[in-house]
Amino acid sequence: xxxxxxxxxxxxxxxxxxxxxxxxxxxxxxxxxxxxxxxxxxxxxxxxxxxxxxxxxxxxxxxxxxxxxxxxxxxxxxxxxxxxxxxxxxxxxxxxxxxxxxxxxxxxxxxxxxxxxxxxxxxxxxxxxxxxxxxxxxxxxxxxxxxxxxxxxxxxxxxxxxxxxxxxxxxxxxxxxxxxxxxxxxxxxxxxxxxxxxxxxxxxxxxxxxxxxxxxxxxxxxxxxxxxxxxxxxxxxxxxxxxxxxxxxxxxxxxxxxxxxxxxxxxxxxxxxxxxxxxxxxxxxxxxxxxxxxxxxxxxxxxxxxxxxxxxxxxxxxxxxxxxxxxxxxxxxxxxxxxxxxxxxxxxxxxxxxxxxxxxxxxxxxxxxxxxxxxxxxxxxxxxxxxxxxxxxxxxxxxxxxxxxxxxxxxxxxxxxxxxxxxxxxxxxxxxxxxxxxxxxxxxxxxxxxxxxxxxxxxxxxxxxxxxxxxxxxxxxxxxxxxxxxxxxxxxxxxxxxxxxxxxxxxxxxxxxxxxxxxxxxxxxxxxxxxxxxxxxxxxxxxxxxxxxxxxxxxxxxxxxxxxxxxxxxxxxxxxxxxxxxxxxxxxxxxxxxxxxxxxxxxxxxxxxxxxxxxxxxxxxxxxxxxxxxxxxxxxxxxxxxxxxxxxxxxxx
Amino acid sequence: xxxxxxxxxxxxxxxxxxxxxxxxxxxxxxxxxxxxxxxxxxxxxxxxxxxxxxxxxxxxxxxxxxxxxxxxxxxxxxxxxxxxxxxxxxxxxxxxxxxxxxxxxxxxxxxxxxxxxxxxxxxxxxxxxxxxxxxxxxxxxxx
Ligand SMILES: Cc1cc2nc3c(=O)[nH]c(=O)nc-3n(C[C@H](O)[C@H](O)[C@H](O)COP(=O)(O)OP(=O)(O)OC[C@H]3O[C@@H](n4cnc5c(N)ncnc54)[C@H](O)[C@@H]3O)c2cc1C
Ligand code: SF4
Ligand code: SF4
Ligand code: FES
Numbered sequence: 001x002x003x004x005x006x007x008x009x010x011x012x013x014x015x016x017x018x019x020x021x022x023x024x025x026x027x028x029x030x031x032x033x034x035x036x037x038x039x040x041x042x043x044x045x046x047x048x049x050x051x052x053x054x055x056x057x058x059x060x061x062x063x064x065x066x067x068x069x070x071x072x073x074x075x076x077x078x079x080x081x082x083x084x085x086x087x088x089x090x091x092x093x094x095x096x097x098x099x100x101x102x103x104x105x106x107x108x109x110x111x112x113x114x115x116x117x118x119x120x121x122x123x124x125x126x127x128x129x130x131x132x133x134x135x136x137x138x139x140x141x142x143x144x145x146x147x148x149x150x151x152x153x154x155x156x157x158x159x160x161x162x163x164x165x166x167x168x169x170x171x172x173x174x175x176x177x178x179x180x181x182x183x184x185x186x187x188x189x190x191x192x193x194x195x196x197x198x199x200x201x202x203x204x205x206x207x208x209x210x211x212x213x214x215x216x217x218x219x220x221x222x223x224x225x226x227x228x229x230x231x232x233x234x235x236x237x238x239x240x241x242x243x244x245x246x247x248x249x250x251x252x253x254x255x256x257x258x259x260x261x262x263x264x265x266x267x268x269x270x271x272x273x274x275x276x277x278x279x280x281x282x283x284x285x286x287x288x289x290x291x292x293x294x295x296x297x298x299x300x301x302x303x304x305x306x307x308x309x310x311x312x313x314x315x316x317x318x319x320x321x322x323x324x325x326x327x328x329x330x331x332x333x334x335x336x337x338x339x340x341x342x343x344x345x346x347x348x349x350x351x352x353x354x355x356x357x358x359x360x361x362x363x364x365x366x367x368x369x370x371x372x373x374x375x376x377x378x379x380x381x382x383x384x385x386x387x388x389x390x391x392x393x394x395x396x397x398x399x400x401x402x403x404x405x406x407x408x409x410x411x412x413x414x415x416x417x418x419x420x421x422x423x424x425x426x427x428x429x430x431x432x433x434x435x436x437x438x439x440x441x442x443x444x445x446x447x448x449x450x451x452x453x454x455x456x457x458x459x460x461x462x463x464x465x466x467x468x469x470x471x472x473x474x475x476x477x478x479x480x481x482x483x484x485x486x487x488x489x490x491x492x493x494x495x496x497x498x499x500x501x502x503x504x505x506x507x508x509x510x511x512x513x514x515x516x517x518x519x520x521x522x523x524x525x526x527x528x529x530x531x532x533x534x535x536x537x538x539x540x541x542x543x544x545x546x547x548x549x550x551x552x553x554x555x556x557x558x559x560x561x562x563x564x565x566x567x568x569x570x571x572x573x574x575x576x577x578x579x580x581x582x583x584x585x586x587x588x589x590x591x592x593x594x595x596x597x598x599x600x601x602x603x604x605x606x607x608x609x610x611x612x613x614x615x616x617x618x619x620x621x622x623x624x625x626x627x628x629x630x631x632x633x634x635x636x637x638x639x640x641x642x643x644x645x646x647x648x649x650x651x652x653x
Numbered sequence: 654x655x656x657x658x659x660x661x662x663x664x665x666x667x668x669x670x671x672x673x674x675x676x677x678x679x680x681x682x683x684x685x686x687x688x689x690x691x692x693x694x695x696x697x698x699x700x701x702x703x704x705x706x707x708x709x710x711x712x713x714x715x716x717x718x719x720x721x722x723x724x725x726x727x728x729x730x731x732x733x734x735x736x737x738x739x740x741x742x743x744x745x746x747x748x749x750x751x752x753x754x755x756x757x758x759x760x761x762x763x764x765x766x767x768x769x770x771x772x773x774x775x776x777x778x779x780x781x782x783x784x785x786x787x788x789x790x791x792x793x794x795x796x
Contacts, residue, residue: 101679112687513763597729620728621699649690650712
């Protein structure tokens with residue numbers, strides 16, 4: 001084989017790298033490295049002219065390998081591999097040195113930064129010589145999709161994909177789809193009725209032949225990779241046959257168990273042991289809460305369709321899918337101790353935001369009336385923003401919806417109890433969305449009081465006659481610069497969003513990363529907001545971070561679009577990182593078999609050696625590290641390649 | 654005054670959590686010492702004890718391995734496998750007269766840019782205190 005001729009390209013990244021790393025020095029150093037035939041610097045290597053340079057140079061200078069030192073490979077490896085392939089070289093005869101994320105952005109001292117950049121380039125140059133041409137594995141895409149979570153995000157994504165003619169399994173943990181939006185009466189900023197925009201979509205889910213809806217279901221395990229996932233789903237027993245039940249409700253009328261907390265009503269009222277979350281639930285059929293059912297059998301007898309079976313069992317199903325969308329939404333922050341400070345659970349007229357949503361709902365526990373627990377109308381209502389958000393003692397993040405939702409609440413109180421005084425206690429008003437500032441203005445004109453300051457405490461010890469029998473909110477009014485006491489009859493806590501309670505379970509069964517705030521981590525905050533680090537798994541809606549309905553729907557469609565784009569292509573390329581056993585070196589100890597997390601290794605009695613099934617190997621490299629005979633190698637991560645990197649890093653620069 | 658000793662530390666970062674976490678330290682512009690230079694592997698489970706020995710033999714004063722938190726490994730259990738090797742690695746290093754503190758295994762998630770910077774800073778300080786390893790010389794002398 002002829003001598004390698006490496007081209008080294010050092011990117012300035014505008015000034016992102018060149019500000020801290022001495023480019024000329026780095027280039028001079030790179031020229032001294034073995035096998036380097038050409039060194040170039042450029043403002044933006046990822047730009048068209050940058051990529052074009054590689055192509056021209058490969059031809060003119062007969063380059064055999066390419067090193068680009070620029071940003072993270074997680075950002076632009078794909079871009080440059082494409083450029084290398086375009087230049088007529090195998091795309092794997094390429095290595096990146098990350099001198100932006102790992103050097104210029106994190107190092108204060110310019111001399112030290114320049115030195116570290118040199119080490120990384122030396123490592124890359126030495127490594128790339130050991131690269132072999134590889135071919136990415138091409139696999140077919142299963143055209144079916146699993147969507148986890150049936151809130152507005154999951155509903156929208158499922159409909160978009162199904163309407164394109166592709167099959168969707170929609171997996172929802174509750175007895176109905178709809179998520180949080182199904183609990184609302186009106187939605188900001190337009191105040192259109194939530195049911196009017198949501199229920200038609202829910203019905204479409206039920207009617208769409210491409211959608212298989214699984215309620216009371218949760219994903220237990222996922223195997224495989226983009227294009228070919230196997231998803232294990234536990235469908236909990238409903239005890240009512242979905243096919244047979246007509247939703248007539250005869251069973252419910254006669255069920256003697258009346259004291260089941262109604263979660264859909266935020267436990268403000270009770271339901272029967274056999275229940276339907278709400279009349280427009282989809283599927284529109286009943287279910288039994290076995291934790292409360294007395295097994296008296298009355299419902300079984302009353303059901304004219306013979307749809308009830310008290311001995312039904314959970315089912316575990318396995319479905320195959322090419323892509324997965326995670327749309328598991330959010331839950332409200334519910335730290336009891338923290339909420340106690342605001343009188344929640346102590347004073348009956350302190351409500352959470354979701355409880356108040358149900359108060360305003362025509363079919364809610366108060367029939368849509370804003371009333372105190374004693375049934376009378378409040379004279380004054382306070383709405384406390386940022387409860388459990390923007391607070392280092394709870395969640396640092398802004399929940400993005402509380403301002404607008406609080407404005408909505410103010411408007412609704414005024415509409416339903418015209419004479420009432422309404423106080424909004426806020427840190428900042430963030431009315432950032434389309435039509436939001438206008439909605440804010442409208443509320444100001446409705447005579448809602450705005451007090452700048454975070455509510456500190458809710459108490460009931462009256463100091464004056466006006467405070468007698470009232471709830472008193474202590475707040476530092478930061479505009480007046482004084483501590484105020486606001487006496488009211490009802491307090492609504494605008495509680496912040498947290499990731500759904502099931503997020504940690506989902507994260508571990510799908511191997512997904514989460515950001516600091518616990519929401520699922522997107523591949524890139526700006527350029528890939530609905531992709532995750534794992535190809536074929538997407539995230540949409542409040543599962544990715546707090547957001548309102550317009551943004552949720554936009555993300556749901558973005559995720560659906562990304563999935564359809566892969567399905568349409570039909571095939572996908574997988575990175576070549578699988579491992580192989582050299583049977584002549586294998587001593588037959590079977591250690592590798594015991595550590596492979598994917599059962600990808602089998603023992604061949606014929607060869608008296610282990611053998612890796614390539615299609616099952618995901619390329620973690622654990623077997624390579626444990627093999628005492630050095631019989632296993634991993635493509636793209638050969639021992640020899642890593643040794644070169646070690647030497648490069650430790651060589652004199 | 655003599656120039657401060659600048660330790661040379663090789664880090665092996667798994668691609669899914671720790672390398673991404675280190676990238677996040679970058680995008681968040683968190684500053685940390687330049688002594689630790691990373692090598693990307695697919696999983697901490699890929700880190701062969703020979704990588705660690707070779708690093709020391711080639712002049713490293715410290716070796717850091719970072720992977721996903723227990724339970725979060727992209728390949729389920731690669732990090733457990735790495736963790737299981739630690740006592741063996743420490744014993745081996747002890748045999749060579751290398752202080753256990755020169756080797757560290759830690760968990761850095763993709764969201765923990767700040768933690769990555771912390772780990773790197775701590776490790777650098779610690780190895781700086783221990784002083785140069787000069788294993789190359791030890792090896793030569795033994796010969
Ligand atoms: C009090 C309040 C008022 C609001 N008012 C408005 C408004 O007026 N206008 C507006 O634009 N936005 C409003 N919002 C925000 C709105 O609720 C969200 O934007 C929207 O609900 C996000 O939809 P989603 O589908 O992402 O999540 P969710 O609505 O939380 O839906 C998630 C779904 O996934 C299911 N799920 C969770 N985990 C699993 C699992 N492991 N397996 C299967 N299924 C699972 C859940 O049961 C649920 O059905 C308000 C929020 C609050 C708290
Ligand atoms: S660990 Fe190595 S020697 Fe042992 S069975 Fe596997 S390949 Fe063969
Ligand atoms: S690299 Fe080895 S241990 Fe990892 S998945 Fe492949 S065969 Fe299994
Ligand atoms: S992938 Fe991070 S430790 Fe295995």
